[in-house]
Amino acid sequence: MSRADLEQTGAWLVQRAGSASFTGFLGDLLFGLCAVPSVPGRDLKRTARAELQIHDLLSRALAERALDGKVHRAPIQASISQHPAFTFPYYAGTVDAYRGRFNLLHRYSPPGPVAPGRSVAVNAHVDTVAPFIPPRLAGGTLYGRGACDDKGSCAVIVGALALLRELGGQTGLWPAGRIVSMFVTDEESGGNGSLALALDRDLAASYDTVLVMESTEGNLHPANRGALWYRAEFPGHAPGRLRLVMEVVRELERTGCRLREESSHPLFPDRPVPTCHGILGPFGDHPSAICGMVRFLVRAPGDEAAVRQALEPGLADYVARYGDKTKVTNPATGRPKVARHYDLAKKGPDLELTVRGSAGHMGSILENDGAITKAASLLTEAWQRLPGFEAELASPDHPDPLVLEGGQGFLPTHGIDEVESRIRAAAAQAWQTARAGFSYAGAAPVVAFDKLHNDAFDGDPDTRAMRAGLLAARIAGITVLLPVTGFRASCDARLFAREHPDKPVITTGPGSIALAHGDGERIDLAEAAQSSAFLALYLLLLTGSIDWEGA
Numbered sequence: 001m002s003r004a005d006l007e008q009t010g011a012w013l014v015q016r017a018g019s020a021s022f023t024g025f026l027g028d029l030l031f032g033l034c035a036v037p038s039v040p041g042r043d044l045k046r047t048a049r050a051e052l053q054i055h056d057l058l059s060r061a062l063a064e065r066a067l068d069g070k071v072h073r074a075p076i077q078a079s080i081s082q083h084p085a086f087t088f089p090y091y092a093g094t095v096d097a098y099r100g101r102f103n104l105l106h107r108y109s110p111p112g113p114v115a116p117g118r119s120v121a122v123n124a125h126v127d128t129v130a131p132f133i134p135p136r137l138a139g140g141t142l143y144g145r146g147a148c149d150d151k152g153s154c155a156v157i158v159g160a161l162a163l164l165r166e167l168g169g170q171t172g173l174w175p176a177g178r179i180v181s182m183f184v185t186d187e188e189s190g191g192n193g194s195l196a197l198a199l200d201r202d203l204a205a206s207y208d209t210v211l212v213m214e215s216t217e218g219n220l221h222p223a224n225r226g227a228l229w230y231r232a233e234f235p236g237h238a239p240g241r242l243r244l245v246m247e248v249v250r251e252l253e254r255t256g257c258r259l260r261e262e263s264s265h266p267l268f269p270d271r272p273v274p275t276c277h278g279i280l281g282p283f284g285d286h287p288s289a290i291c292g293m294v295r296f297l298v299r300a301p302g303d304e305a306a307v308r309q310a311l312e313p314g315l316a317d318y319v320a321r322y323g324d325k326t327k328v329t330n331p332a333t334g335r336p337k338v339a340r341h342y343d344l345a346k347k348g349p350d351l352e353l354t355v356r357g358s359a360g361h362m363g364s365i366l367e368n369d370g371a372i373t374k375a376a377s378l379l380t381e382a383w384q385r386l387p388g389f390e391a392e393l394a395s396p397d398h399p400d401p402l403v404l405e406g407g408q409g410f411l412p413t414h415g416i417d418e419v420e421s422r423i424r425a426a427a428a429q430a431w432q433t434a435r436a437g438f439s440y441a442g443a444a445p446v447v448a449f450d451k452l453h454n455d456a457f458d459g460d461p462d463t464r465a466m467r468a469g470l471l472a473a474r475i476a477g478i479t480v481l482l483p484v485t486g487f488r489a490s491c492d493a494r495l496f497a498r499e500h501p502d503k504p505v506i507t508t509g510p511g512s513i514a515l516a517h518g519d520g521e522r523i524d525l526a527e528a529a530q531s532s533a534f535l536a537l538y539l540l541l542l543t544g545s546i547d548w549e550g551a
Contacts, residue, residue, distance in 0.1 A: 006546055009173065010475035010537050013163055017533035018526070022159070025065070026532065027142060027525045030155040032057050034135035034144040038127050040091050040189060047092075048101050051185055054126045054151075055104045058158060058183055062106050066161035067168070067179070069109070073102035074203075076185075076196045083199065085495060087190025090451050103193050106161070106181040107206070110174060110543075117464075118177035118544040121207035122160075122535070123194060123492060124153035124214075124509075125187035129286040129517050141524050148511025148523040149361070150187065153213030156510060157181050159532030160539060167536070177543030180207050187492050188286075190452040194492035198499040209465045209504045209542055211535075212493040215511035218478040218531065220469040222506055223267045223486030224493050226410045226456030227362070229287040230423050231448045233401040238442025242296075242391055243383055244434045245404055248445060249277055249376040251430040255422050256408060263411040265486070267458055272488030276362035277372035277406040281393045284372070285359075287405040287451060289517040291371045292359030295394040296379070297350045300386050304344060307351060307382065310389060314381030315341055318374050325358055325369040332520050338369050342378065352394060353378075360518035362407050363489035367514045372404075383438075401446070409490070412456040420449050454490040457497040457505075464549075465504035468541040471548060476534035489513050 016022060036057070038050045059071050076098035080086050089097035104126075128146040135144030146152070161181065168174040180203065184193035197203060232248060234241050256275030263271045277291060278284045284291035300307050318341075325337040343354040355378060357371030382389045393402065410419045427445045434440035460466075461484040473480045487493070487507045497505040510531035511523045541548050 006548055007475060009540070009546065013167065013533040013536050014476055014530065016163060016166060017159070017529040023525050023529045026155055026159050026529055027137065029057065029061050029158060030142055030147070030152060030528065031135050031137065033151040033154060034142065034146050037132040038146070039130045039132055040089070040127055040186060042092055044092055044097060051101060051126060055102070055183070058104055058154065061158050062161065065165065066106065066158060067108045067165045067175070070107045072105055074105050074197065076101050076103065076193060080192060080196050080199060083195060085191070085195055085498065087192055087452055088450050089186070089189060089192065091189060101185065103185060103197055104183040108175065108179040110176055114177050115544055117208045118542065119179070119207045120177065120539060120542050121180040121182060121210045122157050123182040123184060123210065123212045124157055125150045125184050125193065125492065126154060127185045127188050129188050129289055131285055133519070133521065140526060141522050143520065143522040145521060147521050148215045149516035149521065150214060152511050152523040152528055153509045154183055156528055156531045156535060157213065159529065160535035163532055163536040164539065173540070173545060175539055175543040176545040178206050179539055179543070184492065191454065191492045191495050194495050198495045204500055210493070210496040210506070212491055212496070212505065212507045213509035214487065214489070214491045214507050215513045215516050216487060216508050217512050218473060218508065218510060218534070219480050220466060220473065220506055220508045221485065221487035222459035222461050222463070222466055222504070223412070224457055224490055224507060225268065225272055225486060225488055226416060226494070227288065227407050227452060227454045227490035228410070228416055228419050228449060229405065229407045229451040229453070231451065232404045232427055233446040235401040235446070236442050237398070237400060238440065240434065240438055240440045241402060241442055242393060243438060244431065244440055244442065244445070245280070245402060246376040246379050247430040247434050248404065248427050249372060250380065251426040252423065253373060255426040259408070259410055259414065259419070259422070263413050265411045265413050265458070267461065267486040268411050268488070269485065271411070272363065272409060273411060274362050274365040274409040276365055277370055277404065278362070279403065279405040280372050281395045281399050281402055286517065288362040288407045290357060290359050290362060290365060290368050292357045292519070294355050294371045294375050296353045296375070296391045297347060297394050298353050298389065298391045299350045300389040304351060306386065308344060310382040310386040311342070311378045313385065314378040317381065318377035322369070322373070332522065341374065353391070361489065361513050361516040362409065364514035368518070407452070410456055412458045416453055416455055423447060455494050455498065457494045458486060459497060459505060463504045465506055465542060468548065469506060469508060469538055472534050472538040472541055476530060476537060478530065478534055
């Protein structure tokens with residue numbers, strides 16, 4: 001095939017994907033997927049029903065529109081719990097959380113022999129973080145939980161297979177290698193769905209390259225940063241417990257800054273090493289979702305003005321370090337990312353302090369605003385400047401233990417064991433500081449890492465798979481940032497890279513990681529349609545249907 005023929009094929013895919021009928025099909029599928037709440041939870045029967053409901057939607061679309069192939073549900077084997085990369089399904093409270101639960105597979109095989117190196121696996125996940133946000137469509141944009149992370153990618157895979165079926169029917173050009181489409185669960189809680197498939201050696205023998213679809217804005221990444229979730233418990237009701245929590249937050253931030261300074265890696269020039277505090281008591285939704293609001297009851301000698309005067313230096317320190325998001329416009333709303341940093345109002349005999357931030361995926365911490373980190377700056381200054389100042393979490397049940405949860409990003413420059421050790425050391429240092437600084441007499445925080453623990457990995461940025469992807473993106477009209485870098489978030493790609501180091505593993509997909517996990521999560525349907533055209537062309541290039549290397 002000549003370069004002109006290649007360009008013509010790409011143009012046909014882009015034009016067809018941009019048609020009203022195709023975009024409508026894609027939007028209807030994605031709306032249906034997002035309408036199903038698929039946050040894994042303690043009610044495992046409900047969790048399994050939601051996953052099967054999504055499988056039914058995908059299976060129907062695949063049967064009606066996609067390349068001919070075998071669709072089947074692959075059971076998640078209990079034996080994965082013995083693997084070092086297994087993540088305890090904390091939402092269920094039991095290792096035996098996968099009975100009656102499945103991944104969905106679609107397997108296409110060409111009629112003739114397949115040349116070595118010409119088969120592909122494409123992976124996307126069906127689960128989401130909390131809370132569920134029902135879908136709505138406005139002006140060609142679909143809003144709702146999972147719209148970009150990662151049900152948008154699930155729909156894009158189906159769309160690409162549908163385009164390939166139409167293209168083959170019209171031109172006789174079919175993929176010349178096997179295509180395994182994986183729709184997996186439990187990515188957000190640690191990746192056990194993909195782990196089950198990565199460990200399936202028979203399945204792995206049927207593909208040579210792995211494309212993991214995530215919200216990369218169309219960029220192609222041969223590497224991922226790592227992520228480790230922590231859980232710190234503060235038992236008892238000793239005076240000053242909340243002050244200790246805030247000191248732990250500040251010490252974890254210092255640790256994160258030091259990790260970032262040490263993280264020099266050619267594929268991660270901007271050193272994406274976020275420190276995220278996602279949950280404090282009843283506030284926050286997810287360890288890797290930036291907490292957008294936390295509330296306290298405060299009391300102090302003097303009036304409200306005196307309290308404000310004590311809080312303001314802490315706010316100034318926070319803004320100097322993290323930026324002022326009240327002066328940054330949210331492009332989706334045209335309003336500031338954060339309307340006000342905090343509210344202070346009378347609440348019975350006390351004052352109620354509401355600290356506000358901007359929620360989102362932990363990878364978007366620089367674009368958003370962490371309410372827990374901000375609260376630590378405000379309250380610490382108030383404790384130091386205003387004698388008699390007291391604060392407690394505005395929680396009706398006064399939890400014991402009080403729990404702080406979050407995540408720490410890291411690059412391939414650091415091992416996960418080292419990061420874990422340094423988080424423990426940070427919590428211990430904060431406790432020692434509290435004992436010396438304000439005579440804290442309570443127990444030390446108990447730190448655990450029994451949730452997500454994702455290794456970082458780095459791959460070759462100049463493989464055949466990367467070159468094919470860059471070419472497909474250019475022809476599809478997708479601007480890819482160069483030079484090639486690693487993905488600044490963590491995802492299931494690292495599981496395939498770990499289990500199959502001989503196979504290129506690329507992360508790519510539509511949507512922005514800055515929108516994932518946030519209240520305004522969304523995806524532009526035109527972007528999703530364009531991504532389907534890109535993926536269809538990418539699969540043709542990888543499977544050897546088009547002699548692009550000689551064109």
